[in-house]
Amino acid sequence: MKNASAQVNITINGKELQVEEGISILFAARQNDIYIPTLCHHPALSEWGGCRLCVVEVDGSPKLAASCVTPVRGGMSIVTDNDRIVESRRTMLEFLFAERNHNCMFCPRSGECELQRLAYELQMDHLTVAFSFKEFPTDVTSRYMAIDHNRCILCGRCIRACQEIAGAQVLGFHHRGPKTMIGMDLKTERSNSTCMDCGVCMQVCPTGAISNRFRSHYAVKGHAPTSEKVESFCSLCGLMCPTDLYAGNNQLIRVDGCLSETAGRPDKGQLCYKGRFQVFQAPAGRLTQPLVRQPDGTWEVATWKDAIQIVAGKMADIQKINSGKALFGITSGMVSNEELILFKELMEKGWSAGYVDTLDGRYFRNLAAVYSKGNGAIAEASWKTIGESDFVLIVGGNPVRTQPLLTSLLRKRNYEENLKLAMVSHIDEQPSFITDYIHVHGHHLADLLRTLAVEAAALRKDNPAAGSKQSKGTATRLSQIGLADKEQGMFTSMARCYAEAKNPLIIIDTAVTGMTDCDCIAPILDLAKLKTAKGQEGQNLLILKPAGNSIGAWRAGIAAPSAPEGKDHLKGGIVLMGEEPALDEDLLGRIHSSEFVAVLTSYALPEWLDRAHVLIPKPMWMEQDGTFMSLDALEKAYRCRTLLPPEGVRPTWESLAAMEESIGMKNRIKSWDELRKKTEEMM
Amino acid sequence: MGKPKIATVWLEGCAGCHMSFLDLDEALLDILPLVELTVSPITDFKDFRFPEVELGIIEGGIGNEEQLEIARHLRSKAKIIMTWGDCAVFGGINTLRNWIPQKEVLHRGYVASESTVGGVIPMHAEIPRLLDHVIPVNQAITVDAYIPGCPPSPEVIAYSLTEILKGKIPVLPSEMIHFD
Ligand code: SF4
Ligand code: SF4
Ligand code: SF4
Ligand code: SF4
Ligand code: FES
Numbered sequence: 001m002k003n004a005s006a007q008v009n010i011t012i013n014g015k016e017l018q019v020e021e022g023i024s025i026l027f028a029a030r031q032n033d034i035y036i037p038t039l040c041h042h043p044a045l046s047e048w049g050g051c052r053l054c055v056v057e058v059d060g061s062p063k064l065a066a067s068c069v070t071p072v073r074g075g076m077s078i079v080t081d082n083d084r085i086v087e088s089r090r091t092m093l094e095f096l097f098a099e100r101n102h103n104c105m106f107c108p109r110s111g112e113c114e115l116q117r118l119a120y121e122l123q124m125d126h127l128t129v130a131f132s133f134k135e136f137p138t139d140v141t142s143r144y145m146a147i148d149h150n151r152c153i154l155c156g157r158c159i160r161a162c163q164e165i166a167g168a169q170v171l172g173f174h175h176r177g178p179k180t181m182i183g184m185d186l187k188t189e190r191s192n193s194t195c196m197d198c199g200v201c202m203q204v205c206p207t208g209a210i211s212n213r214f215r216s217h218y219a220v221k222g223h224a225p226t227s228e229k230v231e232s233f234c235s236l237c238g239l240m241c242p243t244d245l246y247a248g249n250n251q252l253i254r255v256d257g258c259l260s261e262t263a264g265r266p267d268k269g270q271l272c273y274k275g276r277f278q279v280f281q282a283p284a285g286r287l288t289q290p291l292v293r294q295p296d297g298t299w300e301v302a303t304w305k306d307a308i309q310i311v312a313g314k315m316a317d318i319q320k321i322n323s324g325k326a327l328f329g330i331t332s333g334m335v336s337n338e339e340l341i342l343f344k345e346l347m348e349k350g351w352s353a354g355y356v357d358t359l360d361g362r363y364f365r366n367l368a369a370v371y372s373k374g375n376g377a378i379a380e381a382s383w384k385t386i387g388e389s390d391f392v393l394i395v396g397g398n399p400v401r402t403q404p405l406l407t408s409l410l411r412k413r414n415y416e417e418n419l420k421l422a423m424v425s426h427i428d429e430q431p432s433f434i435t436d437y438i439h440v441h442g443h444h445l446a447d448l449l450r451t452l453a454v455e456a457a458a459l460r461k462d463n464p465a466a467g468s469k470q471s472k473g474t475a476t477r478l479s480q481i482g483l484a485d486k487e488q489g490m491f492t493s494m495a496r497c498y499a500e501a502k503n504p505l506i507i508i509d510t511a512v513t514g515m516t517d518c519d520c521i522a523p524i525l526d527l528a529k530l531k532t533a534k535g536q537e538g539q540n541l542l543i544l545k546p547a548g549n550s551i552g553a554w555r556a557g558i559a560a561p562s563a564p565e566g567k568d569h570l571k572g573g574i575v576l577m578g579e580e581p582a583l584d585e586d587l588l589g590r591i592h593s594s595e596f597v598a599v600l601t602s603y604a605l606p607e608w609l610d611r612a613h614v615l616i617p618k619p620m621w622m623e624q625d626g627t628f629m630s631l632d633a634l635e636k637a638y639r640c641r642t643l644l645p646p647e648g649v650r651p652t653w654e655s656l657a658a659m660e661e662s663i664g665m666k667n668r669i670k671s672w673d674e675l676r677k678k679t680e681e682m683m
Numbered sequence: 684m685g686k687p688k689i690a691t692v693w694l695e696g697c698a699g700c701h702m703s704f705l706d707l708d709e710a711l712l713d714i715l716p717l718v719e720l721t722v723s724p725i726t727d728f729k730d731f732r733f734p735e736v737e738l739g740i741i742e743g744g745i746g747n748e749e750q751l752e753i754a755r756h757l758r759s760k761a762k763i764i765m766t767w768g769d770c771a772v773f774g775g776i777n778t779l780r781n782w783i784p785q786k787e788v789l790h791r792g793y794v795a796s797e798s799t800v801g802g803v804i805p806m807h808a809e810i811p812r813l814l815d816h817v818i819p820v821n822q823a824i825t826v827d828a829y830i831p832g833c834p835p836s837p838e839v840i841a842y843s844l845t846e847i848l849k850g851k852i853p854v855l856p857s858e859m860i861h862f863d
Contacts, residue, residue: 097773104862105769105776105833111863120860126772126821126829133781133816150782 008074013081025067025078026054036080037089037118040155041068042204044259044269045164048156052092053118056080064088090122098129099178100136101150108216109208115153136181141191144277145202145210149181152209158182158201165259165268167412170195194432196400196408197273203256214280215253227253230642234275235548235621238631239383239405241271245642252622252643255279266387272404287604287617288646299609304650311575311598311614312662315351318573318595324352326572330587331558332359333547334579335652336626338679340556342656342669343577350665355569357560359584360546363510364559366518367543369525371554378538380632381505386410386542391501393494394423395449395524396509400431402544407431422494424448427511436490442515444481449523451477452495457530459499504531507542514546545631552629555683570594577652579621600652618652619645627679687737687848691723692757694750695777695817696743699834700768701725706837714844733760738847744770744777745818749811758824763852765828765843766820769862772831777817785813828853832861
């Protein structure tokens with residue numbers, strides 16, 4: 001038997017090398033820092049061998065070999081660079097340029113295109129063949145990506161990425177010969193296909209064929225690409241996907257997933273449409289200077305110092321008359337742990353505020369049974385277990401919306417390994433890849449879950465009374481809930497799958513935790529506990545969170561333990577700290593009649609201009625440092641800023657610290673490092 | 684040999700390449716005394732009966748019969764033909780019309796354009812006919828030197844001329860090649 005890592009001797013360009021048997025010539029060359037140009041090859045994808053840019057001469061054979069798909073053999077003599085090879089490569093390039101429209105001066109990818117770069121490198125300064133001038137369609141039906149088939153070189157990278165990384169199997173070659181085109185499912189357009197807009201096809205596309213509709217380097221940088229790469233991560237949903245951000249002229253140009261870096265993650269560096277595209281969609285009205293509302297209702301620019309003074313003064317006035325009970329602090333869950341800690345300190349210690357909460361406090365309170373301190377508190381499952389479970393039950397709304405990446409991973413495992421998936425929901429929206437799906441009305445969801453827990457308990461293998469029959473009363477309860485026969489069958493199969501699964505996972509969507517009258521959590525816990533040992537409760541429970549750092553805010557103890565009460569709630573003075581424009585309708589309604597509203601925000605949104613009294617600008621997420629927590633609270637990471645904030649916009653912590661100073665708080669935080677250290681200790 | 688004679692023409696292009704030439708600024712003062720510029724849009728010659736020249740420079744692709752004739756004529760008079768810019772080298776932005784039927788192109792331009800009322804497609808013996816496609820110069824005549832770029836930067840233009848003055852046919856090194 002051959003040893004897996006048997007070594008063979010080969011020569012490349014006369015240099016004798018010892019390499020592992022069976023690896024490709026290309027790989028052997030790269031290992032030894034010998035350059036071979038490539039186009040259809042991508043380090044994160046399987047080899048295809050279609051472009052023939054990587055050809056080399058093997059043992060002087062007249063036929064050149066594609067090095068990416070030719071394995072090394074002992075004694076092989078390889079030449080990577082001579083006139084004949086270069087000529088052959090240049091001819092392949094010429095064909096690619098002649099075949100479709102590669103007029104770079106109006107291509108979004110110009111300056112960072114691999115095809116173009118190779119043409120420069122191989123000095124393809126003209127074509128010896130005639131252009132075909134055949135027209136291909138352009139697909140702009142997705143709001144995120146455009147596909148211009150006129151720029152496509154049919155390298156198949158996108159197809160392989162969609163299959164191997166996204167696991168979506170959306171893309172494929174359609175038609176034959178010169179008419180070949182990339183197709184979406186069986187169609188030509190992205191809209192209404194099963195594409196999830198993850199954009200990994202765009203990331204690996206070497207040309208301008210698939211491009212970002214929000215930004216091209218050309219629009220930002222002109223002729224000379226000067227973008228800088230910053231290693232970062234996305235903080236939009238708590239999965240903290242590692243990213244490479246490219247910025248030029250202080251503008252974000254491109255967001256790439258880290259395809260080669262798995263770091264224990266089950267996702268292979270895929271991103272979702274939020275992390276890749278929504279980050280380009282800033283609302284209008286960037287706030288760059290503090291604004292103060294005048295007695296006549298108009299807004300006027302103020303200095304930062306004055307604005308801080310006004311906020312501190314107003315809050316003190318209200319406090320004097322009505323005590324701290326009339327002061328309120330509300331923060332979004334999209335901000336960093338540091339901002340949260342300082343905000344809490346200012347509100348609670350500085351102002352003895354009556355009520356401090358997060359925008360998503362309701363979700364927290366519904367989950368009180370999970371997060372209650374003391375004996376009841378349970379740990380949550382690591383989101384990464386999604387890669388190991390043998391049965392996944394989703395409770396609540398369509399996870400394609402809330403957690404596109406998790407959903408994509410589920411779909412991938414479903415396609416590739418036949419992972420069993422089931423869903424019960426009060427929102428009628430069935431994901432296409434989930435067949436076991438039961439929809440009930442919101443007020444029946446808890447009942448259904450309760451019945452499911454009873455049924456699953458009865459079907460458990462270790463239950464001596466377990467039989468193949470439904471437990472008593474189940475059918476009646478299901479009929480009361482309104483389940484048709486077919487759904488009752490599905491119910492039984494769900495209960496059985498759950499009972500028999502070795503490693504089942506329950507995902508609670510935000511559509512459940514966000515319900516106004518939510519009584520679903522207790523039955524879900526009962527269900528979960530059936531499959532965990534004592535002390536391990538919750539290890540099979542994945543709770544989705546509404547905001548990127550919800551869990552940070554909850555762990556910092558900011559979410560209020562009980563719901564606000566009384567008509568005077570939010571009537572007094574309020575400081576709001578926000579990042580996302582996802583505004584809470586209820587909150588907006590209430591603060592209309594508040595005496596004083598100050599908002600720390602990146603954008604002068606109409607909602608704020610309508611209701612607030614002072615607006616203090618803050619950097620947006622890419623413009624300041626901070627620590628964030630993963631949605632399962634198991635990881636933390638510190639991110640440095642990628643862009644500079646607009647001139648004059650101070651980091652949020654400075655504004656909060658200045659408020660502390662102006663009310664003369666003792667033991668205040670005086671520097672970022674101090675704040676960072678304190679945050680580290682507290683969370 | 685006296686000063687080498689140069690003729691330059693501007694066919695289907697935007698004048699950008701000639702602008703890049705003028706953009707040489709002071710460097711232009713170093714080059715101009717070394718050559719004799721004959722027919723050129725810069726010297727505002729209206730007469731395209733070229734003298735015999737050492738170097739013929741072409742900006743722009745070939746999109747109509749007149750341009751085709753000028754290119755052929757220049758080829759017959761010039762020892763070396765050098766093409767400047769993506770339009771001359773590849774066809775460039777003008778080739779956008781190649782993906783659209785010619786009838787439609789003319790109709791869009793002369794009849795259906797938003798500012799036109801009662802437009803007609805002009806036809807006259809003195810108006811050069813469009814070719815089916817805009818083509819790069821090397822599809823019509825033999826070309827000796829290719830300087831792509833949209834436009835080539837002044838540095839690249841300078842390089843192309845100094846190489847010629849050294850008696851060489853310029854071949855751009857990788858870092859000077861640009862298609863945008
Ligand atoms: S895909 Fe690349 S080579 Fe083609 S036009 Fe765009 S930049 Fe140029
Ligand atoms: S965006 Fe993602 S899912 Fe859609 S086609 Fe591309 S790789 Fe496939
Ligand atoms: S769209 Fe891009 S990645 Fe896909 S085949 Fe065409 S050039 Fe290659
Ligand atoms: S899955 Fe979450 S962390 Fe990853 S890119 Fe999407 S929003 Fe960002
Ligand atoms: S890179 Fe080897 S054939 Fe394309």
